[in-house]
Amino acid sequence: MDKKLLFIVNPVSGRKTIGEHMISILNLFSHEKFEVTVLVTQKPRHAVEYVKENGGDYDRIVCAGGDGTLNEVVTGLRDGRHKGVLLGYIPCGSTNDFASNFDMANTDVMDCARRAIGDNIIELDSGVLNDHSFLYTAAFGAFTDITYTTSQNFKNVLGHQAYVISALNHLADIKPIHASIDYGQDTLIEDDFLVGIISNSERVAGFSNLYKGDVDLTDGLFEVLLVKYPKTIAETSDAATSFLQRNWNSRMLYYFKTGNLRLWSDNKISWTLDGEFGGEYSVSTIRNRHNSVRFCV
Numbered sequence: 284m285d286k287k288l289l290f291i292v293n294p295v296s297g298r299k300t301i302g303e304h305m306i307s308i309l310n311l312f313s314h315e316k317f318e319v320t321v322l323v324t325q326k327p328r329h330a331v332e333y334v335k336e337n338g339g340d341y342d343r344i345v346c347a348g349g350d351g352t353l354n355e356v357v358t359g360l361r362d363g364r365h366k367g368v369l370l371g372y373i374p375c376g377s378t379n380d381f382a383s384n385f386d387m388a389n390t391d392v393m394d395c396a397r398r399a400i401g402d403n404i405i406e407l408d409s410g411v412l413n414d415h416s417f418l419y420t421a422a423f424g425a426f427t428d429i430t431y432t433t434s435q436n437f438k439n440v441l442g443h444q445a446y447v448i449s450a451l452n453h454l455a456d457i458k459p460i461h462a463s464i465d466y467g468q469d470t471l472i473e474d475d476f477l478v479g480i481i482s483n484s485e486r487v488a489g490f491s492n493l494y495k496g497d498v499d500l501t502d503g504l505f506e507v508l509l510v511k512y513p514k515t516i517a518e519t520s521d522a523a524t525s526f527l528q529r530n531w532n533s534r535m536l537y538y539f540k541t542g543n544l545r546l547w548s549d550n551k552i553s554w555t556l557d558g559e560f561g562g563e564y565s566v567s568t569i570r571n572r573h574n575s576v577r578f579c580v
Contacts, residue, residue, distance in 0.1 A: 286342040288317040288400070289334075291356060293324050293348030296375045301347045304392045308347075308373070311393070315400055317343070324352070334359025343369040343579070345399040349376020350419070354557035357409055357576060358416040371399025371579040378558070381419045383486040384500060385580045399579050406574035407500050408483050412567055417556035418576065420487050421569060424478035424510075425457045459512035462548040466507065466541040474537075475512040477522065481505045481544060481569055495529055503573035507544065509537040542571040 290312065292301055312319045320341070324330050330352060338344060338360050346356045353372055360368060373395045374382035382388040387395050410417045459475035466472075480487055483505055485498045494506050510526065511534075513519040518535060525533030546552070547566045554561035 285316050285318040287340065288312055288319050289322065289338070289341040289344045290319055291322045291324065291330050291334075291344065291346040291348070291352065293330075293346075293352040293375070296348040296352060296377075301373070301375045301392070304396075307393060308396045311396055312345075312400060317400065324348075324355075328355060330355035331359045331362065334365070335363040338363050338365040338368055341368060343371060343400065345371035345373065345396070347373040347375050349374070349379065350381050350557045351376070351559045353381060354416070354418055354559060357418045361409075361411075361416045361572075361575070367577065369404065369577050369579055371396075373399060376558075378489050380486045380489065381484055381557070383491060384419075384484055384498075387580075388486075401579055403580050405501065405578050405580055407576040407578045408503055409572045409575045410481070410483065410505065410569060411572060412554060412556060412561055412569050413564060415556055415561050416572075417561065419484040420480060420482040420555075420557060421561065422478065422480045422482075422487075422555045423552050424460055424476055460548065460552060461550075462546050462552065464509070464544065464546045466539065466544045472509070472537060474509075477510045477512045479510070479546075480508045482508075483571075493529070501574060503542050503571050504540040505542065505544070505569070505571055507537070507539050507541060511535045511537075542573075544569045 294302065309319060322330070322333055330346065334344065334356055344356055346352050356370060360370070372382065372387070373392060374387055379388040387398070410421060412421050457477070459477070461475050463471060463473040483498070483500055485492055485494060487493055498506055508531070510522055513522050513535065521533060522535035525536055531538035545568050549565070551563040551565050552567065553563045554567065
């Protein structure tokens, strides 16, 4: 009996080139004895809604799109409580941070398609912020909203450079975020922050090898990086230099690992989850879902 495969395609991701490979991809899937259903997404959260209702009907789901499309599939699987479904990925976005963990960010589309239906399976961790799923990163603060506030056409033309240009245009809007953070071990941090990144990836926001190989996607722990808000030119220089040199012992940075974290503030904090808007909360609880995603690499 043929295995059932759901192929989810975001037609506007990246430079919109996935259409050039559709016949070859479908031919590959059919040749490998998959009964294929194709969903071309028409709106935000389309993949979430479809996978939530129908994801359990398939043996494998392959999505072609960016990190946001992958997030929608993971969210749909979680919301529909569809355990055991295999997930394959053909990265077609502007940045493809998550795909870089498996050397797929700049890999040939057909090679990624072959991996997506292969038998090399890894059980990845994912995360939940309050009741919203994310696969590899939850972030707040300066520039973290650039990925979803930058227009799709701008990203399609310039790729990752579009984010840099948008970030420069927002420099005057940066303000400190005062928050308290509890991550267990009788540890409480209270400070003014420029940016915070809770992640399970070696590359975030286009920065490769961010943690110098100190990331395990299956260990039940997040890497947490908090950048203090600089109040002087010297502190600004220190924060920037420490970040670029990956010096996590800097007085301007906090770096630790944890499976659970609680953050609260007098004002609501906006979150970005896998490059998409993740809501605004005065109290945010983040927990690691250990080995919750069966991913084909």
